[in-house]
Amino acid sequence: MEFRRINGLPPYVFATINDLKLEARRAGEDVIDLGFGNPDIPSPDVAVEKLAESVHNARNHRYSASRGIPKLRRAITDLYMRKFGVELDPDTEVVTTIGAKEGLSHLMWVLLAPGDGALVPSPSYPIHIYAPLFAGAEVRQVRLERPSAGTGATGADGAGVSQSVLGSGEAFFGALVEAWESSWPKPRVVVLSFPHNPTTSCVDLAFMETLVGFAKEHEIVLVHDFAYADLGFGGYKPPSILEVPGAKDVAVELYTLTKSFSMAGWRVGFLVGNAEIVQALTKLKSYLDYGTFQPIQIAAIVAMNEASEYPLEVNKIYQDRRDALCDGMNRIGWDVVPPEGTMFVWAPIPEPYAEMGSLEFAKFLVKEAEVATSPGVGFGPGGDGHIRFALIENEKRIGQAVRNMKRALPKLG
Numbered sequence: 001m002e003f004r005r006i007n008g009l010p011p012y013v014f015a016t017i018n019d020l021k022l023e024a025r026r027a028g029e030d031v032i033d034l035g036f037g038n039p040d041i042p043s044p045d046v047a048v049e050k051l052a053e054s055v056h057n058a059r060n061h062r063y064s065a066s067r068g069i070p071k072l073r074r075a076i077t078d079l080y081m082r083k084f085g086v087e088l089d090p091d092t093e094v095v096t097t098i099g100a101k102e103g104l105s106h107l108m109w110v111l112l113a114p115g116d117g118a119l120v121p122s123p124s125y126p127i128h129i130y131a132p133l134f135a136g137a138e139v140r141q142v143r144l145e146r147p148s149a150g151t152g153a154t155g156a157d158g159a160g161v162s163q164s165v166l167g168s169g170e171a172f173f174g175a176l177v178e179a180w181e182s183s184w185p186k187p188r189v190v191v192l193s194f195p196h197n198p199t200t201s202c203v204d205l206a207f208m209e210t211l212v213g214f215a216k217e218h219e220i221v222l223v224h225d226f227a228y229a230d231l232g233f234g235g236y237k238p239p240s241i242l243e244v245p246g247a248k249d250v251a252v253e254l255y256t257l258t259k260s261f262s263m264a265g266w267r268v269g270f271l272v273g274n275a276e277i278v279q280a281l282t283k284l285k286s287y288l289d290y291g292t293f294q295p296i297q298i299a300a301i302v303a304m305n306e307a308s309e310y311p312l313e314v315n316k317i318y319q320d321r322r323d324a325l326c327d328g329m330n331r332i333g334w335d336v337v338p339p340e341g342t343m344f345v346w347a348p349i350p351e352p353y354a355e356m357g358s359l360e361f362a363k364f365l366v367k368e369a370e371v372a373t374s375p376g377v378g379f380g381p382g383g384d385g386h387i388r389f390a391l392i393e394n395e396k397r398i399g400q401a402v403r404n405m406k407r408a409l410p411k412l413g
């Protein structure tokens with residue numbers, strides 16, 4: 001049988017590492033899992049309790065509203081006002097999605113038709129590349145690199161944040177403009193996501209302003225996946241693109257409870273911003289789904305309203321883990337720059353092992369150090385010189401991972 005839409009999909013390289021991890025665990029090895037970005041921190045208690053309570057009410061067993069019940073849309077507009085000083089109309093500028101991933105995927109169906117163009121960073125979270133491709137668009141990738149050590153990197157105290165932040169943004173914007181100018185037909189959509197997975201690049205509001213200005217001038221839609229909205233370290237606060245005055249003319253943003261509230265399995269996200277685009281996605285979704293299970297929507301409201309400080313606790317945990325991993329790696333001679341945001345460390349493959357490439361190196365780490373990571377090539381060819389560590393094990397386990405890697409990598413500085 002032929003499946004033309006998916007025939008061209010490359011094998012999912014993360015699955016290779018995951019299989020190796022499972023095999024090693026079955027053989028009794030204690031593999032430390034820093035692979036998938038699947039949060040281990042529990043969801044807020046109030047959300048869990050509210051879910052348990054509301055599931056007993058038969059009224060909540062019926063189909064719900066595909067765009068999200070009104071109080072849920074109101075809870076996200078309150079959150080945007082509180083956190084970013086951004087005013088949103090819950091009736092026209094918000095639609096609930098089944099996580100950011102589903103939201104982004106269906107949004108691309110709305111924005112792009114076969115033959116249209118989209119610009120996407122390289123490397124990238126895979127769905128940023130594949131959602132436009134599934135919609136039939138031509139995808140052009142734009143190099144995104146995080147400045148390396150010594151170019152304004154932050155220490156754990158946050159010193160140097162703005163220099164490093166601007167370093168990522170300026171180079172990327174230059175590459176973006178060049179890609180746009182040399183593309184035909186002109187790309188209609190730019191997919192962005194800062195703090196960025198996997199490179200951990202961060203930007204400031206001035207960068208967002210520049211982008212919005214560019215998008216207005218050229219009638220481009222900016223789609224900002226803000227999955228790491230609440231994960232900024234050492235005093236760095238990731239900006240929402242909607243903080244830019246007038247951004248709603250050209251931009252939409254995806255916000256999700258997955259990382260901020262550690263509610264990955266619940267599948268609650270939102271598309272907010274430009275009303276026309278939000279309404280277009282709302283319409284498409286009304287054909288596709290009947291909404292998230294209502295008790296989950298109710299529990300999500302409670303999380304945002306009553307556990308509004310939870311993202312700070314989550315942030316602190318990731319920051320401590322970041323420090324444990326980065327300090328440990330630097331101590332054993334593997335130079336890494338601590339990220340200012342996300343829940344990842346994007347590490348260049350150390351020189352003596354560089355020729356292995358990221359997939360072989362990640363396999364080697366599972367086998368020889370009992371540490372699972374994500375090979376950079378899984379985020380596109382632009383990622384092949386790196387591997388990504390997800391900070392989803394506690395500090396003690398991270399310390400163990402560092403000791404294992406020191407043993408397995410004798411050629412380190």
Ligand SMILES: Cc1ncc(COP(=O)(O)O)c(C=O)c1O
Pocket residue numbers: 037098099100101102125193197225227256257258264267268269
């Ligand atoms: C950039 C980015 N967007 C979206 C997601 C997934 O978000 P959600 O669980 O809301 O679908 C992730 C998860 O790793 C991510 O890294």
